[in-house]
Amino acid sequence: MKKLLLFFMLLGMGTPLFAQETAEQDRTQQQLDSLNQALHEMSARIDDAEQDENNRVIWKNRAKYFNISYVRQELTPDFGSTLTDAMETLGVSAKVKSDMGVALSWGKTFYLHKKPLARMIKFGIDWSWMDFNYAKYSSEGYMDEYNKEYVSGSSMHQLEYGMSFGPSVTINPVHRLKISGYFRVTPSYSLLYANETLYHHYATFFNTGFAVAWNVISVGCEWRWGNAKYKGLMFDENSLSDDELEGLEDIPGLGDIFSDVAKQKFKTKSMRVYLSFRF
Secondary structure: OHHHHHHHHHHHHHHHHHHHHHHHHHHHHHHHHHHHHHHHHHHHHHHHHHHHHHHHHHHHHHOEEEEEEEEEEEEEEEOOHHHHHHHHHOOOOOOEEOOEEEEEEEEEEEEOOOOOEOOOEEEEEEEEEEEEEEEEEEOOOEEEOOOOEEEOOOEEEEEEEEEEEEEEEEEEEEOOEEEEEEEEEEEEEEEEEEOOEEEEEEEEEEEEEEEEEEOOEEEEEEEEEEEEEEEEEEEOHHHHOHHHOOOHHHOOOHHHHEEEEEEEEEEEEEEEEEEEEEO
8 A cells, every 4th residue: 555655655756747748858959950940941041042143153144145157158140940940950069169158147035934944944035236247259260162261260259148037945954054955037138249249138147056054155156048139239440440531520420330130039048157245
């Protein structure tokens, strides 16, 4: 009986101590949970800040581009399907290849969403407000056996100035490395000078290519093609000869210096390898 009474007395004394210990453990656990929650929120804020900084450095601060290109270009007169087929049958090609060429383009990529998809992909619209392309061609001289005289070689110059726009996709797989691909439409005004004739007309070109960028420096390659039916103006040197100019009233106008020639359709194909600066 005494032992049973002693057991209940000890049990009564231990219950408040057990309850106090349990409450203390609950408070400790709550404090640990609060600390873990605070650390999680702080880590999330740091991660968001790092993402915002990366988005600024990698994407926003590298949206503009300035490209300097080396151009290899082909120019082909289009004489109509009948004559062209006959020339191909005979193995004759009117295609000429450029001796050299250069292109400059300057523009900006407007991304369609603020944060990259999967933290690495962004879609955008490229707008180049300047697209300048120049190519020089030359032909070798030859002996005209019929007239028994040597015909010297000639050179041609082709120049386009336009603006381009179109969709692009950019991938940032690691650190500051970016890989992009694009397709652009380039409305242009084209000039072609050949055999003392100036050809000119509006032309629509298409550009597609890719680039690999690391920070500011980028290298890329693109293909460009288009055609136009050019109007022609032939320069008349005789209109400016001293023998024809006897007074101010004899000074020729533009209509006397240039005469219209038949329209001619030309096809243009280019490959441009470029060095780009992104800023």
